[in-house]
Amino acid sequence: MADTIAWDWQTGEKSIPVGNSNSRFEWVEEPYVSYDGERVASIVNIAEGEFTVCVNGQTWENPFEKIWHLRFTADDRLTALVSDAGEWTLAVDGVSWENRFGYVWNPLFSQDGRSIAVSFQQDRQYGMALNDVPWEETYGNLTDPVLSPDGNHTAASVQVIPTGEVEIRKFQQGTISAAKDGVVWDRPFVNVWRKAMNLNGDLAAEVRLTLYDYTIAVNGSPWEKTFGGVWEPIFHPISGAVIAPVRVKGKWYLAEEGRLLWSTPFDQLWHPVVSPDGKCIVAIVATGFGKWTVAVDGRAWRHVFSDFVTDMTFSSDSRKIAVIVKDKERWSIAVQGTAWNNTFDMIWKPVFSPDGAHVAAKVERGGKYTMALDDRLWRQDCEAAWDPLFSPDGTRLLVKTIEDGTYFRRVIPVGEFG
Amino acid sequence: MNEPVKKVAEIIPDEGIDAGLARLTEDRIENTILRVLNGETGARLKVYVETCIHCGLCSEGCHYYLSYDKDPRYSPAGKVKQTLWEMIRKKGRVDKAFMRQAVVIAATQCNMCKRCAMYCPFGIDVAYLMSVVRRITHLLGLTPQYIQATAHSHSVNMNQMWIKEDEWPDTLQWQEDEARSEIPHLRIPLEKEGADIMYSVIGPEPKFQAQLIYQAAVIMNVAGVNWTMPATPGWDNSDMAMFTGDNELMGRIKRVHFETAGRLKVKKIVMGECGHAFRSVYDMGNRWLGWKMPPIPVFHAIEFYYDMIREGRIRIAQKYAEPVTFHDPCNVVRGRGLHEKARYVVNAMCDTLIEMHPNREHNYCCCAGGGVINCGPPYKMVRIDGNRIKAEQLFAVKARGARTLIAPCHNCHSGLEDINHYYGLEMNIKFIGDILYQVMKKP
Numbered sequence: 001m002a003d004t005i006a007w008d009w010q011t012g013e014k015s016i017p018v019g020n021s022n023s024r025f026e027w028v029e030e031p032y033v034s035y036d037g038e039r040v041a042s043i044v045n046i047a048e049g050e051f052t053v054c055v056n057g058q059t060w061e062n063p064f065e066k067i068w069h070l071r072f073t074a075d076d077r078l079t080a081l082v083s084d085a086g087e088w089t090l091a092v093d094g095v096s097w098e099n100r101f102g103y104v105w106n107p108l109f110s111q112d113g114r115s116i117a118v119s120f121q122q123d124r125q126y127g128m129a130l131n132d133v134p135w136e137e138t139y140g141n142l143t144d145p146v147l148s149p150d151g152n153h154t155a156a157s158v159q160v161i162p163t164g165e166v167e168i169r170k171f172q173q174g175t176i177s178a179a180k181d182g183v184v185w186d187r188p189f190v191n192v193w194r195k196a197m198n199l200n201g202d203l204a205a206e207v208r209l210t211l212y213d214y215t216i217a218v219n220g221s222p223w224e225k226t227f228g229g230v231w232e233p234i235f236h237p238i239s240g241a242v243i244a245p246v247r248v249k250g251k252w253y254l255a256e257e258g259r260l261l262w263s264t265p266f267d268q269l270w271h272p273v274v275s276p277d278g279k280c281i282v283a284i285v286a287t288g289f290g291k292w293t294v295a296v297d298g299r300a301w302r303h304v305f306s307d308f309v310t311d312m313t314f315s316s317d318s319r320k321i322a323v324i325v326k327d328k329e330r331w332s333i334a335v336q337g338t339a340w341n342n343t344f345d346m347i348w349k350p351v352f353s354p355d356g357a358h359v360a361a362k363v364e365r366g367g368k369y370t371m372a373l374d375d376r377l378w379r380q381d382c383e384a385a386w387d388p389l390f391s392p393d394g395t396r397l398l399v400k401t402i403e404d405g406t407y408f409r410r411v412i413p414v415g416e417f418g
Numbered sequence: 419m420n421e422p423v424k425k426v427a428e429i430i431p432d433e434g435i436d437a438g439l440a441r442l443t444e445d446r447i448e449n450t451i452l453r454v455l456n457g458e459t460g461a462r463l464k465v466y467v468e469t470c471i472h473c474g475l476c477s478e479g480c481h482y483y484l485s486y487d488k489d490p491r492y493s494p495a496g497k498v499k500q501t502l503w504e505m506i507r508k509k510g511r512v513d514k515a516f517m518r519q520a521v522v523i524a525a526t527q528c529n530m531c532k533r534c535a536m537y538c539p540f541g542i543d544v545a546y547l548m549s550v551v552r553r554i555t556h557l558l559g560l561t562p563q564y565i566q567a568t569a570h571s572h573s574v575n576m577n578q579m580w581i582k583e584d585e586w587p588d589t590l591q592w593q594e595d596e597a598r599s600e601i602p603h604l605r606i607p608l609e610k611e612g613a614d615i616m617y618s619v620i621g622p623e624p625k626f627q628a629q630l631i632y633q634a635a636v637i638m639n640v641a642g643v644n645w646t647m648p649a650t651p652g653w654d655n656s657d658m659a660m661f662t663g664d665n666e667l668m669g670r671i672k673r674v675h676f677e678t679a680g681r682l683k684v685k686k687i688v689m690g691e692c693g694h695a696f697r698s699v700y701d702m703g704n705r706w707l708g709w710k711m712p713p714i715p716v717f718h719a720i721e722f723y724y725d726m727i728r729e730g731r732i733r734i735a736q737k738y739a740e741p742v743t744f745h746d747p748c749n750v751v752r753g754r755g756l757h758e759k760a761r762y763v764v765n766a767m768c769d770t771l772i773e774m775h776p777n778r779e780h781n782y783c784c785c786a787g788g789g790v791i792n793c794g795p796p797y798k799m800v801r802i803d804g805n806r807i808k809a810e811q812l813f814a815v816k817a818r819g820a821r822t823l824i825a826p827c828h829n830c831h832s833g834l835e836d837i838n839h840y841y842g843l844e845m846n847i848k849f850i851g852d853i854l855y856q857v858m859k860k861p
């Protein structure tokens with residue numbers, strides 16, 4: 001995430017009319033807003049087979065035949081997948097990458113926004129391109145792409161041995177591997193799925209050695225022990241150890257380097273996360289059938305939720321965890337195991353204040369959007385809204401909304417809630 | 419219709435089964451059977467096994483039994499007797515020849531349609547018992563080649579048709595372009611976070627039947643719903659791993675599906691006209707992962723069309739004139755009870771609905787579902803001969819005037835097409851969406 005200190009935290013309200021765009025263009029697609037809230041953009045159609053992007057009322061200089069997947073990077077550059085003359089590439093603030101491909105998709109952004117990766121297909125061969133630099137080696141298929149958190153490396157599962165669709169024995173001998181920055185691991189596997197990378201560029205991935213034996217491979221070497229199932233690995237940021245959920249005799253455990261780390265069995269266990277200070281590990285777990293919650297170092301929260309638990313977030317001081325919960329068909333937020341009283345039709349990922357004292361989230365009720373802070377609701381119902389952001393001192397909230405055809409960027413004191 | 423059923427070869431060569439058998443030992447068979455019986459089953463299996471009194475009332479529930487001249491080997495109880503009961507009785511000590519018979523019966527002679535469960539005085543679910551057999555044959559590496567290949571596709575691409583990641587959004591954009599010639603501002607919104615609905619389909623739609631996506635896009639646009647489709651894996655709701663017994667892969671596929679919907683922050687998933695996929699997302703895959711119900715509610719297309727017509731968001735310009743009949747798919751009728759909503763939709767868009775008999779939850783199976791059609795060409799005639807009763811049912815309704823057969827399920831469609839051609843029915847087989855698109859008011 002970009003440094004928010006330089007943002008305008010003084011102006012209480014700014015607005016940009018967006019409703020009048022409809023009269024200027026054939027059609028206007030859904031808007032996207034920059035993280036700092038200063039720009040609002042949409043893909044717009046200007047004629048048959050002719051698209052551009054309108055940002056704060058100004059269109060990009062050059063139109064394209066097709067545009068999709070409009071997104072801001074964390075450093076607030078505006079990107080989109082664009083096509084011209086039957087070729088695809090990525091455009092940043094209206095300027096296309098030099099490389100063109102048969103197709104591009106699934107743009108990935110580094111945490112600081114400076115690196116952008118895409119998957120590409122060219123002449124039925126597949127690879128990834130990082131900041132306009134494509135892999136030198138390409139493959140017959142590519143899945144599960146990932147960009148390292150620092151934005152320096154890309155990796156994906158790739159097909160290394162061509163196989164006919166019904167050649168089941170050949171497939172089961174291993175035709176899939178992983179490639180990092182285009183360079184493939186030494187050995188194939190039956191399957192290679194979700195991956196993680198650390199700052200050293202090490203690559204860990206879920207793999208299947210046979211149709212029945214699952215484990216984690218790190219830089220191409222599988223753990224000695226196999227399991228009845230595995231989920232996504234993570235690297236511990238302090239110890240460097242690889243940690244992953246594993247399935248043993250029908251129950252899920254957290255394992256480290258192939259050995260069980262948590263002795264507690266769960267009906268389900270996934271999305272492990274290490275706290276920012278590296279002192280504890282948490283994961284989303286099911287303690288029973290339809291009983292979902294969060295476990296901290298193997299101990300589940302007392303409260304369980306019937307439907308869904310997702311989008312877990314740590315406070316930056318590592319002392320608190322907030323997570324989206326869905327219980328009895330209603331969405332809410334739980335902080336440290338206690339759910340808010342307010343429930344919603346939908347809710348977005350919770351955001352902590354820098355000191356961890358407050359939690360805010362975008363929420364939806366009855367087709368209208370607003371903000372919730374510490375289980376208190378903002379007064380305004382809106383046509384659209386984006387995730388809130390706290391000021392560096394935690395006293396104000398940046399709120400980005402659309403009301404009556406006008407985009408508003410507001411800086412609201414935390415005390416205005418409820 | 420009275421010609422004798424053709425003799426089916428006793429042993430059909432199948433690379434998946436034959437190569438698997440070659441690797442087996444009787445010790446491995448025994449250990450695997452005991453592992454499943456002792457480690458993966460419980461009270462449900464025990465109750466079924468101990469409750470069945472071998473009365474044979476389930477027999478009339480099975481289309482194979484009825485079509486194969488009431489040969490008791492094809493009765494539901496007979497299939498269990500030739501597979502699971504024998505494994506239990508012999509404590510897993512069965513030989514390769516037995517296992518070959520077991521996988522052929524479980525994978526290609528039972529559609530897991532659950533019709534027989536309604537005729538059992540105790541409600542014993544033979545489909546579950548066959549799924550236990552399939553689980554054992556999966557762990558023994560005996561799954562038929564074609565459906566195993568489909569499971570491999572799921573494992574690599576998270577779809578059942580080896581559709582690569584770029585081919586999916588490219589196909590949607592192609593259909594969007596095509597549809598704009600009819601509705602100029604039509605969109606298939608990709609990756610639209612916060613839409614109300616994520617629309618999901620099965621792999622054959624982008625692979626072979628892209629017009630169905632076109633039609634769905636028109637229906638969504640005319641109805642004015644706030645919808646999206648994912649541009650990443652997770653778009654395919656189908657699941658052949660559920661039918662091969664690869665439960666771990668089934669869970670992986672469903673996790674991707676539901677987490678994709680969760681990432682897009684949609685309030686519900688609307689799925690196309692597929693039955694087995696509904697079973698996977700509504701019952702099997704979600705529950706294997708620990709969700710009692712789908713974490714994001716799932717609505718089959720029948721329910722969606724029902725809501726859209728009832729709310730007046732889709733209006734009918736001119737009803738479909740040719741008399742129709744309606745085939746009730748097992749997974750959304752016995753599995754979800756959508757038969758009356760389906761009839762509401764059919765009556766809203768068609769002049770004349772002529773019921774086939776039996777119908778609703780008593781309807782005969784298409785003989786394609788449960789992964790049977792996915793076992794491929796080697797078994798095609800087994801299922802076509804094994805569903806003569808369906809042809810008789812359809813000839814009877816055709817004699818009463820029906821000319822179009824509506825089947826809101828992909829497997830049903832494919833199986834009924836085979837019945838249609840082989841038995842010379844000459845009916846027009848359509849999805850609900852085919853007709854709805856044709857008769858609805860468009861701008």
